[in-house]
Amino acid sequence: MGDYFGERYRHIFFASWQHFSLVAQCLILATVIAVFIAVLVYRNKSLSGIANSVSAIGLTIPSFALIGLLIVPFGFGVAPAVIVVTFFAALPILRNAIVGLNNIEPSIVESAKGIGMSRLKTLISVELPIAWPVILTGVRVSAQMVMGVAAVVSYALGPGLGGFIFQGLSRLGGANSLESVVTGVAGVVILALILDLILLGIGRLTTPRGIRV
Template sequence: MWDYVLDRRGQIAQQALQHLSLVVQCVLLGTVLALLIAMAVYRSPRATALANGVSAIGLTIPAFALLGILLAPFGFGITPAVIAVTFYAALPVLRNAVVGLAGVDPALIESARGMGMSRLATLLRVEVPLAWPVILAGVRTSTQMVMGIAAIAAYVLGPGLGGFIFTGLSRLGGANAVNSALTGTIAVVLLALVLDLLLVLAGRLTTPRGIRV
């Protein structure tokens, strides 16, 4: 296997970069969308319940099924991969953002409003920072989950390390089939670990000192 990796190190590096780029961009997009939705619904119990229900139901949809559905309108390539990965990336963040924002002490919100802060300023300067550790936990969960989903996106010819995995699985019993599948799988795991460590560091740098655990 080591010889297999050395012979294809350039291709592995390129597809690892594509995989990382796909995941990071989709997680960022999914986080922004999830935060906007959470900010819009967290004050309404009914809207919050609806958002949590959508998040829970969305996570039960098999990635293969969603990618298959997206093939009809978008065909093969990057577009269905980005849509699917972003969809799954947003769900854990949405759930955590709603929980985190709804869990902020009302007394702190009233104090901020009493100091003359507008509702938007209170949201951005008080509620979001206090809820940030919970939101970031959702981002970490989302990132780990979509690392694997991004590999499945190779089913629709999406970019990334899933190409090695699907190539190996399609050639089981042939030369280097196992090496190909293992290379893709191990590379995905290593990328997930590295990205999680970066998110932990980002959490330490962005979480207000007074609420760090």
């Protein structure tokens, strides 16, 4: 294993950076999309129910099947990888964003309106900051989940550590096949831990002191 890593460490580090970058960028995009949708629907019970149902049903879709379907219109490469990772990342964030916004005490919103805040200002200055810890929990759950999904998208020649896993599995029993799989899996786990620590730090920095747990 040491020899395998020593001969390929540059390639491994580059693939790790690609993997981390793909997940991080898709996570940011998914957070923006999910929070935007949550803001649009959380006050309407019917729309909130539909959004939650879509979130639940979406998580049952096999990522391997979805990437296979997207290869047809988008071909191989980065595009289907970004779509799949962003799609799965947005689902837990959407659910948590709706829950977080719905759990805000109505009296707090009324107080903000009472001092002359507009609907938009109340949302940005009061509601979203209060809901942020719940939203961030969804982001952390998404980060762990899509770190593994990002490995699957290598089937479509997307970037990341999944290439090591698929290469090893394709020649299982051959030279360095096990080392290749172990490298990919271990790398994904390590990156997931690193990203979670980063998100934990972001949460500490961005959560108002008065609502920190």
